[in-house]
Amino acid sequence: MSKIISAHDLQIDLQGANEAGLFKWLLASFLMGKRIQGQIAANAYQVIVEKHHRDTPHKLASCTHRQLVTMLGEAHYVRYDETTSSRLLALANKVNTEYDGKVSNIVAASADRRAFEKRLSEFEGIGPKTIEIFLREAAAVLFESST
Template identity: 85%
Template structure:
């Protein structure tokens, strides 16, 4: 059985539901949610986000399809490179356009965790596996954070 790769393994800080960490974990989860080896997906994350500094939705959205395919190829993420490149740009654009480039705004727009997961699955290329991977580590910080920021009655 393959090792489960965590946010900590990728040196992604999710503490306090910080936006930078949440976006990075969303990209990593997106890449790991495909039928591809976890190590290759982790390397693709590192190439795109760390090596090429595409660490915000705005920066990722400015990538061309060709640039992303090349980055994915650099990580040997070649089985789904064309569709993944298109969907990564679509993910960044949707996050930018509909949620002001913030994962936490998806939470704010959602009544509860189930509604959040539904909204997440509306992103092109995000299916149940990607939602599962993302929520495995983000749910605690997202919904703990949301509950703390709600004023008490």
């Protein structure tokens, strides 16, 4: 059993439900939600966000499919590199076009946690595992404070 990788492990700050942290954690959760070793997913996150500075929906959406495939390859995230690259671009574009580039707007558009989970599941490539990983840490800053 591999170690569960947390937002803290990736130096992602979720305090105050800040936008930068929420998007980075969504991106990391997306990568870790696939059937791939956690450390490889974490490496992919670090290559995309720390090495190539694609840490916002706008910056990620400005990548080409080929650039993302190359970044995933750098991290040895090669099993699903083509589909993951396409889905990362779709994720960034959907956050940009439907939610004005902000994960917090997905929350604001949702009546409650269940509605938020439904909205996340409408993103291509986001399934129950990715939602579980994301909310394992983000739920506390997104939903508990509002009750």
